[in-house]
Amino acid sequence: MKKNKVDIDIKQSIKNIDAYTHVRGESIYVDDVNVREGTLFSVVFDSPKAHGKIKSIDYSKAEKLQGVERIFTYKDILGENQIGGILPDEPLFAENEVHFWGQPIALIVAESEFIARQARRLITIEIEELAVITTCKEAKEKDNFINAPRSFNLGNTEKAFGDCDYIFEGETFSNGQEHLYLETQGAYTEPLENGNIKITTSTQGPTQVQKTVAKVLGLAMHKIEVDVTRLGGGFGGKEDQATPWAVMAALATFHLNQSVKLILNRHDDLRMTGKRHPYESTYKIGLSKDLKILAYEAEFLQNSGAACDLSPAIAERTLFHATNSYFVKNVKTTVLSCKTNLPPNTAFRGFGGPQGMFVIESAIAKAANEIGVSASEIQEVNLLKENDEFSYGQTATQVEAGNSWYSAKSSFNFDSLKQDVKDFNNSTSAFKKGIALMPITFGISFTNTPMNHARALVHIYQDGSVGISTAAVEMGQGVNTKMLQVAAQVFSIDNSKVKIETTNTTRVANTSPSAASSTADLNGKAVLKACNALLERLKDVASKELNTNKKQIKIKDEIVYMNNEQTNLTWTELITITMLKRIALTENAHYVTPIIQFDKTKEKGHPFAYHVYGTAIITTTVDCTRGTYSFDSIKIVHDYGKSMSKGIDLGQVEGALAQGIGWMTMEEIAYGKDGKLLSNALSTYKVPDLFSIAKTIDVVPLETEGNDMAILKSKAVGEPPLMYGIGAYFAIQNAIKAFNPNYNFKFHAPMTPEKVLMSLYEK
Ligand code: LUZ
Ligand code: MOS
DSSP: OOOOOOOOOTTTSOOOTTHHHHHTTOOOOGGGSOOOTTOEEEEEEEOSSSSEEEEEEEOHHHHHSTTEEEEEOGGGOSSOSOOOSSSSOOOSSOOSEEOSTTOEEEEEEESSHHHHHHHHHTOEEEEEEOOOOOSHHHHHHTTOBSSOOEEEEESOHHHHHHTOSEEEEEEEEEOOOOOOOSSOSEEEEEEOGGGOEEEEEOOSOHHHHHHHHHHHHTOOGGGEEEEEOOOSOOTTTTTSTTHHHHHHHHHHHHHHOSOEEEEOOHHHHHHHSOOSOOEEEEEEEEEOTTOOEEEEEEEEEEEEESSOTTHHHHHHHHHHTTTTTBOOSEEEEEEEEEEOSSOOOOOOTTTTHHHHHHHHHHHHHHHHHHHTSOHHHHHHHTBOOTTOBOTTSOBOOSOOHHHHHHHHHHHTTHHHHHHHHHHHHHHOSSEEEEEEEEEEEEEESOSSGGGOEEEEEEEEOTTSOEEEEESOOOSSSOHHHHHHHHHHHHHTOOGGGEEEOOEETTTSOSOOOSOTTOHHHHHHHHHHHHHHHHHHHHHHHHHHHTTSOGGGEEEETTEEEETTEEEEEEHHHHHHHHHHTTOOOEEEEEEEOSSOEEETTTTEEEOOSEEEEEEEEEEEEEETTTOOEEEEEEEEEEOOBSOSSHHHHHHHHHHHHHHHHHHHHTOOOOBOTTSOBSOOSTTTSOOOOTTTSOSEEEEEEOOOOOOTTSBTTBOOOSSGGGGGGHHHHHHHHHHHHHHOTTOOOOOEEOOOHHHHHHHHTOO
């Protein structure tokens, strides 16, 4: 095997094109937009109870407050009071009932946000309380589901369990996770002539906003223009849940014919928005003597919250990733989307995949502990191989599960790391170390096949500069930089000649949200297609101009070459000539992912363009007096394909890793039995900081051919590395076990210091 010790040279790779304005504080977010004179400001009045009937609401005092313009409720909606994307089960404003604490009831519009907030305190509401459900177990007992269960099956588990030498069963819990985008949800809406409305907002899904505003306001979609410059973070939290705020502001603009701003403050955002879905799951795993997993069953209870949102799609991805990087011949997995009185939970980096992977990793850890081997032995013998079948029918090809695993073990000398941990544990008692390996396999494409499309609109202006519009939303992940690279590379022009325009529904329409790690692939391929079409056109013009065959023409570094020899014709001159010949310098391209399909009636198909692989080795040290822990090192071999933007991709790996570790170890969302969010501030909700991650992080690219379905063979990188964080959970478990031989492995994430301390001294 090749040695993969190729360090990323960030200096060599392109800088994120937003870096300059970011560090100078000049990047524009929704709250930075220059507002028009007379702009009004608004706050949302939300439910102070998790479940009940609204008996009465008194707005009169609030309405009389000086500076309050108007209060909008469901009664002001001329279209449909409905924002549900998959199922129509979510009103914009509650009518007669409330289903979660923080559910929007009204929008208060005033001369200033301060006045709107004062007015909110003057509203009184009387609610007849109904029983509150916060857990999946309760919802299941009461048959409270969002939709019908889904099951993915392969082989025959019942029969296979009969052949197993070992069978283990257990329960797991993984908690939700707050997105904590730096930029909270918000929108700024402006009236245009003839009742048209322009919306500037922080959404991953501009079309979803446009469509929903049109539906709620009872207008045609062409009356609504949505514009997105960039997001201060999304992480899935703005795939669907950026929509309601834009709709509310647009509703006010529609009625008042004035500009309206709505920016949630952090408390309001934390309380009113949904998060990663908590899961309560059970598993049964069967192995042979030689540690092959012969059968695996799991039932996933997803805490969907009070409305559907994206829950069914997220539940589906849990099933897609239920066996992570392993080939299991007999699989039976079921997911139930449980309706509870929490805010509707939503997309979050990984989209249900991490929740599924945590369960099989728990099952493996449990089996290893009971059998008396290390988990890595079980992991290793079950790794996915070429042509293995996933439970959903897709055949695994270009598999890098084994490659990344063995590369990680050899590049980082796993055996000696393991020995170091052992030696350390033998020599100290107040501190213990733990080590774990975490392989990942993540499918790339929206699992809902019709969503896998994108468009690009490319203008070459007559001075030779280029403007590009796509459906891609920049949310810090660097997608605009990648789009720029594609165009600059195809035309062979300087990066400074290319501008990436805002994401706007009048320039690129009917778009899928920027999500599923697929944005650079889908939009990049569209840019590639448009630029290639323009290039062909330009080569035609050049060949005529130079009296030669088009095949002899090449453009390199803004110079036209003929037979590989430099000519006097420059890029800019060629553009001028093309313009004078009245040939179009604009192209619009549409890209759809080929091959993919999925049949939900059979639960079989080929849903993913390709998979991303990798393996992490995580080492932790637990302070056995305090229950605190730190991570000594995280060493990763990651499958980037042929990375086109190494610095950006490394940033994605590091950021996702931090977020995964946060989810697994410290971020503890807490709701009271009454459905009130208790972890409602950063004083009670701890997210990773610089010290929480690891003293050293090494990320080594796996040298592979890349994949043709990936943009320039540079594989999707947004979500997959989050799941390396799952290894942190198991490293901690192993350290606890080294201290307390009586410890019974628990699979209840996050593994907070409090839980670690209890576990260290458990009898
Ligand atoms: N969003 C979505 C996603 O709508 N469909 C998906 O398959 C998906 N996967 C990951 C993240 N967001
Ligand atoms: Mo998503 S979790 O918005 O890619």
